[in-house]
Amino acid sequence: MIVLQGTPLCNLNCSYCDLSPVSRKLSHRMPISMIGTLFSQIKQLGLLADEVSIVWHSGEPLSLPPDYYDEAIELILALNSDGPGMPARITFDFQTNATLIDYKWCEFFHRHRDHLRLGVSCDGPRELHDPLRVNWSGRGSHAQTVRGMDLLAERGIAFNAIAVVTAETLAQPQEFIDFFLARADVLTDFHFNILANHADGGPQIGYSRDDTQKYAEFYRAMLSLAQSAEGSKLPVRNFSQTLGRIRAATGPDAPDFVRLGTAPLRQLNCDARGEITTFYAGLNAEFLADLYGDGKGLSLGNIEKQTLAEMLGGDKLERMMDDFGKSHRHCALSCDYYALCPGGFELTQLVENGDFASGETTECVIHVKTLTDAVATFVSDQLRQPA
Template identity: 25%
Template sequence: MLKPRGAICDLDCSYCYYLDKEELYPGSDFRMSEQVLEAFTRQYIESQLSSEIVFGWQGGEPTLMGIDFYRRAVELQHQYAKPGTRVLNTLQTNGVSLDDAWCEFFVENGFLIGISIDGPRVLHDAYRVDKGGKPTHTRVMAGLDLLRRHGVEHNVLTTVHAANMAHPLEVYRFLRDEVETSYMQFIPIVERHSPSRSVTGLGYGEFLIAIFDEWVRRDVGSVFVQIFDVALAAWVGQQPGLCIFEETCGRALALEHTGDLFSCDHFVDPEFLVGNVLRTELPVLVEGEQQRGFGQDKKTSLPQYCLDCEVRFVCNGGCPKNRFTITPDGEPGLNVLCEGYRPFFNHIDPAMRYMKKALQHQEPPAGIMDRLENGTIEALSAAYGSTLETSE
């Protein structure tokens, strides 16, 4: 992912882990130069074997670079793209600065936009405020309205934290019925040293279970929730497609505005600096010993408690950044979200088995809604087993 303005943002969200990354570059103007942009674009496209290449723009707030920067980015993508290659762009924004010009640009160039919104006004505004401490919900909703009116393809990213974790259905129904989105992500806020705003592991699991129980009864096939899709992929034996649940990681590197490349967006710290694309070609950095070791460590550092766990095939220990608690046996390296992940994945097992079997018979998974119309998820266990089986 590319961070053309680094950690610079026009909001001051209380839980944001990235704002203090400004301290890595004292005196910087926090603007990606054309030299860095072109170097990365060329190297990234040349290193890809796929016919579809995705550039992910994040921040900070990436729209603070201005439209002209992205016009140039698209020009460079076209310049270096190989024949038959399709280049896509995603951009994650807080939505407060969107206007007609931005939306027209997004439509013209096929950008997929992610909007950050944490639910209804009172839940969203608890932590998502601007630099003056003022609430932002009204402005975000205005941005969403612009995207809809212009026909911009978009989805939403919702963080789960202390203010909204006890209101799962309020959040889900707001996103589904008022934001009118069909694509959702629920990202847990985990703060190791200042946990007052964090979701708890148990709270995150209960949040997901409540939403799943509504989704599986009425919204399968019409609403797509990232973690549910990832889980189904694991149950049918496919790769999850989400780094936190992969067996190894290290493919989601973060490019800062200076050309510095870091191992991961959650590890933008000096010890995880892989190199700089102005000095070393991207494939050398990505395939180097340091980055390979970083990725493999996700697998090799799992405690025995995780290795023996019945949901390891779908969880794989979760994101390493959250592995800072201890197992019941006293071994370090357990994910703080384990007490939520484990009951959640066990809870959805019967439904996942049903949908897996439906897919094997070339039937739509949405058929589960008819099956559950007068029953419970647990009742599916009688037909599809009551204990977890891996997809191996």
């Protein structure tokens, strides 16, 4: 996965956004030449996998015009085909709030349909969506988002949906999933998102271990509602991925999901200024800025000032890998759910517990343990029912 921040600019001011309000008002864009430099160096270093997902994210990508992405896509595909060896199979992913979608954007999506996937961020019906997904004037964005989704459906453009779960969502699972089931014909799949910033998310999106039972009930309700939806075939990614890990972990040659999920260079992120991070999608240089003593957080460097080879040959990446390794080894020895965990909680361990090798976090309990138990119990109950 290569995550590119075309621009940090966003036309919405969602209260739970990872980007600061200041950064979301910045209108600078990633130069096309920077995209070419980064992709060329990735290819020259032999880092391209057989399949590569290039994700436009972190800011509202549709704040930039379609011709920006026409040029970027054309350049990437040309560089991918150039030189020795088989080119990678590249997919371009766009994650949008859908409020800016018009006929020109639909034409763009059609134009690149052979190698493009589209995701829409929508938190469900208006009463769940509008309190937190607001514009810069504080007004809800639901009507504009639904208008964009309807236009995609009208033009036959399939997309997936991602929805953030709030305290109100937990209390209204039926209304929540019904909104997406009504659009199952145009949705490729659906993912509900339990945010990571549980400690400072406020009453709507904050949670603690004391809320475990609430989330267990929500997961059970969602499983039951998705299963009982007559005639609907809407994959819920949270459940399909969890079930996939359960099956894989109990089979021969079980993968180490934790280490695979955060393997260095499996994901490479470049923000609009050229800062490069890895391990997680969307890390920014301001997060844990002083962790490695250079004021740049988990940034490996800037692609306009250093080559990627220089970044990968430095000692900072080695120190980061060592810290993540401490987390992995501790979890492997101490957690009964390790074989089923998708990983991605290393920095949460540091922030919440003060150490990489510190074990369980609130995220682990809510995101992994409670969800895994709910899926395993649901499947077991289904298997016990008479045919």
